[in-house]
Amino acid sequence: MIPWLDTRSDHATFPDPRKALREPNGLLAAGGDLRPDRLLAAYRSGIFPWYESGQPILWWSPDPRTVLFPGELHISRSLRKTIRRGAFQVSRDQAFRQIIEACADRGPAAGTWITDEMAHAYGRLFALRAAHSVEIWHDNRLVGGIYGVTIGRVFFGESMFSRVADASKAALVHLVAFLKAHQYGLIDCQIASPHLTSLGSREIPRPAFLETLKSLCDLAPDPGQWSLAPETLRLVE
Numbered sequence: 001m002i003p004w005l006d007t008r009s010d011h012a013t014f015p016d017p018r019k020a021l022r023e024p025n026g027l028l029a030a031g032g033d034l035r036p037d038r039l040l041a042a043y044r045s046g047i048f049p050w051y052e053s054g055q056p057i058l059w060w061s062p063d064p065r066t067v068l069f070p071g072e073l074h075i076s077r078s079l080r081k082t083i084r085r086g087a088f089q090v091s092r093d094q095a096f097r098q099i100i101e102a103c104a105d106r107g108p109a110a111g112t113w114i115t116d117e118m119a120h121a122y123g124r125l126f127a128l129r130a131a132h133s134v135e136i137w138h139d140n141r142l143v144g145g146i147y148g149v150t151i152g153r154v155f156f157g158e159s160m161f162s163r164v165a166d167a168s169k170a171a172l173v174h175l176v177a178f179l180k181a182h183q184y185g186l187i188d189c190q191i192a193s194p195h196l197t198s199l200g201s202r203e204i205p206r207p208a209f210l211e212t213l214k215s216l217c218d219l220a221p222d223p224g225q226w227s228l229a230p231e232t233l234r235l236v237e
Contacts, residue, residue, distance in 0.1 A: 005032030012038035017046050017061035026062030034121035036128060043149050043156050044217050046210045048190060053115050063206035066189040066196060070180045074200035075173060082166050083173060089137040090174050092226040096126045099133040099145040103159035125149060132226050134175045136167045146171040152217040155179055156188040172199060185216045
């Protein structure tokens with residue numbers, strides 16, 4: 001059995017992540033709500049919501065945890081060429097809602113976990129400048145992107161999408177360039193996938209992940225603005 005979170009409580013508290021189930025890996029709690037203070041408390045504690053339409057809110061903290069350290073990003077030769085020749089145009093925080101909608105509309109195989117409730121919740125975080133997006137455009141059409149949550153010097157990646165080859169990878173490259181330029185130390189990728197592994201992500205034990213969070217989330221956030229800057233070109237040189 002897992003605990004049920006009370007929506008009537010003003011305290012956004014969670015069980016100890018070490019009490020999460022081994023099967024399914026990381027399931028920790030159910031219920032509660034997606035108000036901003038609860039979401040931010042979850043991320044700070046190494047917990048994230050993930051559930052499908054029709055289910056209660058489910059909270060997870062898997063072990064091991066998939067992460068990407070900004071200095072370990074792998075950029076293939078072909079991707080470097082694509083970025084260098086300016087095949088895409090890039091923006092940040094200019095189409096946050098469109099990014100979420102595109103991530104939710106990746107077809108039946110991707111599941112339905114980005115519900116209207118989830119989209120609204122992250123929209124509230126965006127309004128509080130606690131969530132951000134990177135958008136990739138081609139011929140004035142949104143073709144890829146990524147969004148996530150920031151606390152201190154950590155970016156908690158939520159989802160990405162691509163409508164043309166390399167668009168989501170380009171979004172990650174631009175994101176990492178910005179994060180490196182502003183001294184972020186970690187990208188939380190949550191769960192492993194071949195796509196993320198090819199880009200340099202790796203799994204670390206949950207205790208190590210929680211210790212890293214504790215140190216990086218307590219750092220003051222960098223005041224850098226989420227607007228396009230030249231650091232991406234330096235990253236791919």
